Amino acid sequence: xxxxxxxxxxxxxxxxxxxxxxxxxxxxxxxxxxxxxxxxxxxxxxxxxxxxxxxxxxxxxxxxxxxxxxxxxxxxxxxxxxxxxxxxxxxxxxxxxxxxxxxxxxxxxxxxxxxxxxxxxxxxxxxxxxxxxxxxxxxxxxxxxxxxxxxxxxxxxxxxxxxxxxxxxxxxxxxxxxxxxxxxxxxxxxxxxxxxxxxxxxxxxxxxxxxxxxxxxxxxxxxxxxxxxxxxxxxxxxxxxxxxxxxxxxxxxxxxxxxxxxxxxxxxxxxxxxxxxxxxxxxxxxxxxxxxxxxxxxxxxxxxxxxxxxxxxxxxxxxxxxxxxxxxxxxxxxxxxxxxxx
Amino acid sequence: xxxxxxxxxxxxxxxxxxxxxxxxxxxxxxxxxxxxxxxxxxxxxxxxxxxxxxxxxxxxxxxxxxxxxxxxxxxxxxxxxxxxxxxxxxxxxxxxxxxxxxxxxxxxxxxxxxxxxxxxxxxxxxxxxxxxxxxxxxxxxxxxxxxxxxxxxxxxx
Numbered sequence: 001x002x003x004x005x006x007x008x009x010x011x012x013x014x015x016x017x018x019x020x021x022x023x024x025x026x027x028x029x030x031x032x033x034x035x036x037x038x039x040x041x042x043x044x045x046x047x048x049x050x051x052x053x054x055x056x057x058x059x060x061x062x063x064x065x066x067x068x069x070x071x072x073x074x075x076x077x078x079x080x081x082x083x084x085x086x087x088x089x090x091x092x093x094x095x096x097x098x099x100x101x102x103x104x105x106x107x108x109x110x111x112x113x114x115x116x117x118x119x120x121x122x123x124x125x126x127x128x129x130x131x132x133x134x135x136x137x138x139x140x141x142x143x144x145x146x147x148x149x150x151x152x153x154x155x156x157x158x159x160x161x162x163x164x165x166x167x168x169x170x171x172x173x174x175x176x177x178x179x180x181x182x183x184x185x186x187x188x189x190x191x192x193x194x195x196x197x198x199x200x201x202x203x204x205x206x207x208x209x210x211x212x213x214x215x216x217x218x219x220x221x222x223x224x225x226x227x228x229x230x231x232x233x234x235x236x237x238x239x240x241x242x243x244x245x246x247x248x249x250x251x252x253x254x255x256x257x258x259x260x261x262x263x264x265x266x267x268x269x270x271x272x273x274x275x276x277x278x279x280x281x282x283x284x285x286x287x288x289x290x291x292x293x294x295x296x297x298x299x300x301x302x303x304x305x306x307x308x309x310x311x312x313x314x315x316x317x318x319x320x321x322x323x324x325x326x327x328x329x330x331x332x333x334x335x336x337x338x339x340x341x342x
Numbered sequence: 343x344x345x346x347x348x349x350x351x352x353x354x355x356x357x358x359x360x361x362x363x364x365x366x367x368x369x370x371x372x373x374x375x376x377x378x379x380x381x382x383x384x385x386x387x388x389x390x391x392x393x394x395x396x397x398x399x400x401x402x403x404x405x406x407x408x409x410x411x412x413x414x415x416x417x418x419x420x421x422x423x424x425x426x427x428x429x430x431x432x433x434x435x436x437x438x439x440x441x442x443x444x445x446x447x448x449x450x451x452x453x454x455x456x457x458x459x460x461x462x463x464x465x466x467x468x469x470x471x472x473x474x475x476x477x478x479x480x481x482x483x484x485x486x487x488x489x490x491x492x493x494x495x496x497x498x499x
Contacts, residue, residue, distance in 0.1 A: 033390065036489040039479045041386065041460045042393035044451065045408055046435040076410070078435070103454075103483065129454045131434045140485035147478050147486045151446040153404045153439040155457050216455055269456075 038140050043075035043107070046133050049084035052077055056085065063087070066113040073109045073134050080130040086113055094126040095119045102128030106137040127223075214267045214296075218242055221266065221293040225278070228271040234279055242292035242301050250290055250301040255281050262298050274298070372445040374467035379442045383419045383499040384472070385412070389491045396498070397449075398425065399440060405429055406440040406449060412498075419499050447474070456482035462493065470497040 037043075047055070055074045056063055063086050071082070079102050083090045090102075096112050099105065215221040218241040225239040242250070255262060258277045265274040278289065278300055290301040346354075381401030387394055396415030398407040407418040407428050418428035429437075436453035448461040464475035472495040480486040 035487070036389045036491045039477075039481065039485070039487065039489055040388045040390070040393070040493075041408075041449065041477075041479075042388040042395050042410075044458060044481060044484075045395055045410055048410055051410060131436075132453060133435075136484050140479075140481065141487050147480055147488060149448060149459060149461050149478060149480070151441050151443045151448045151461060152459060153441040153448060153450055155439060155450050155452050220455060 035140055038075075038136050044133055045076055046078045046131065047074070047076040047081055049081050052081045052085040061113070066115045069113045071111045071113050073105060073107055073111055075107045075134070077105075077107070077134050078131050079105065082111070082113075083130070086115075088113060088115055089119070090130045091119050091123065091125045092117075095123055099126045102126050102130055103132055103135070104128075105134045107134050108137055109134070214269055215293055218291060218293045221271075221298070222291050224269075224271040225275050225289075225291060228275040229279075232272060232275055232279075234275065236287050237275075237279060237282075237289060238287065239275075239289050239291055242290040242299065246290065249303060251304045253278075253281055253286075253289075253300040253302055255298075255300060259298075262300075263296060266293070266298050267296055368466075371466050371468060372464060375445065375447050375465040375472065376442045378467045378472065378497075379440070379447060381419070382497050383415045384495040385498050387494045387496070389489065389493060397440075397495075398428070399442075400425055400429075404439045404441060406438045407432060408438045408449065408451070416499060447472075453482075458482045458484075471495065472497075 052074075053063060055077070056071060059072060061069055061071055066086055066088065073082075079090050079093060079099075082088075083093060086093075093099070093111065093113070094102070096114050096117070105111075215224055222239040222241045229235070229237045229239065255278070258281055262274050262277045265271070265277065278291075281300070282289065282302065286302040288303055292299040292301070379399045381399065383396060383398045385394055385396055394410075396407075396409055396412045398415040398418035400406060402422065405425075407415055407425065409415055409428075409432060414428050414432070418425045432438075436451045439450050439452075441448050442465075445465050446461055446463055447465050448459055450457055450459045452458075458481040459479065461478040462474035462476075463478060466473045466475075474493045474495070476488060476490045477493060478486075478488045
């Protein structure tokens with residue numbers, strides 16, 4: 001009789017406490033799923049604010065009472081969508097959650113939603129597109145490392161929103177190779193592989209950070225190379241856009257035989273490889289790198305060695321007499337690039 | 343062959359005819375996607391079966407509206423002007439293009455200069471439904487591969 005009472009009490013406890021205990025786990029599982037489910041196109045289309053509100057309701061979140069409330073990010077969520085669903089600005093969400101790069105928010109991540117408080121005036125906000133859907137926590141690779149697209153539309157990218165100029169960046173048939181080891185195969189382009197946000201995140205061995213598109217300008221190239229440097233573990237190297245006004249302080253880097261490979265890698269969107277090649281041509285103390293991208297040609301600049309030496313030695317004497325000798329010619333890779341084109 | 347009875351010949355002929363019809367029918371149905379898609383709205387059901395998307399394929403261009411909102415997809419298909427309007431309003435979430443050829447249907451999404459693609463393979467068009475035997479994907483900042491899972495597209499309009 002006593003055993004029956006104990007069993008009944010246990011069952012009642014399980015029934016009452018079960019939903020409360022299991023609820024977060026269920027929501028967390030809903031954002032994992034199999035590789036097939038993660039790669040499904042439905043996960044990569046932006047949720048509407050209404051859908052996000054529904055997701056919040058499923059997590060027992062009252063959007064009218066957000067005071068440090070935790071929300072588990074779902075597939076298809078965007079920061080702008082979460083902002084619209086909650087009424088909290090993108091900057092406020094980013095500030096409260098220490099988000100520096102919007103493109104690194106992943107499904108399953110917990111966000112703190114807080115209506116109270118304000119964003120400091122000097123807060124510049126995160127980088128990235130708030131309309132970008134959240135990424136996967138782990139690289140989604142299933143089956144072969146190489147994938148073949150027998151049919152693909154010619155992708156058109158608007159270079160400038162102010163006019164209607166467009167650029168076609170892909171052809172009808174492409175094979176995509178994660179390892180990018182075959183430079184001679186013109187049909188082989190890089191594919192984006194891994195963007196992770198935690199050290200515990202599982203990575204595939206061929207993990208590289210690539211984009212499937214060539215950059216539109218120097219600014220975009222610098223951004224892509226910075227991201228690649230970060231993923232390659234070269235955190236000490238920063239890439240910035242080359243500006244003509246800084247030319248007096250900069251010198252071009254002789255890329256030698258790698259110039260052709262770098263142009264090709266950038267053209268294919270394989271910034272991981274391009275970053276490694278550029279790094280191979282830098283001196284050990286070349287940490288601030290400036291890149292120029294024009295007509296498919298990459299030019300790399302670093303601070304003049306005299307500037308670096310003087311700054312590192314805390315010397316007030318700027319060696320201007322050597323500058324003329326140190327002004328080297330910009331590496332012209334255009335001809336090599338043209339030879340290499342199809 | 344000379345020693346075969348008339349009955350055997352008949353059976354073999356019937357089997358050959360059936361094989362030709364089945365193979366021909368299969369090839370016909372797997373090569374209809376190029377004509378089945380333009381100018382129509384399809385409802386896509388995810389691998390898990392839990393999620394749905396709506397796709398309005400332009401009849402005159404390679405643009406496609408891919409949205410979670412059925413009303414938006416139907417509106418886009420109502421006229422060319424509405425298509426342009428919906429396509430442009432959804433562009434902030436990425437621009438979508440498509441190409442249907444042979445037995446493949448590929449959808450590409452471009453956002454922030456990066457492109458993701460899903461190619462649906464062995465697309466079988468049967469009436470108002472299209473069934474894809476697998477899909478090849480390349481997703482920006484996420485990964486790439488081939489999933490051998492069936493997915494379904496159902497024509498709404």
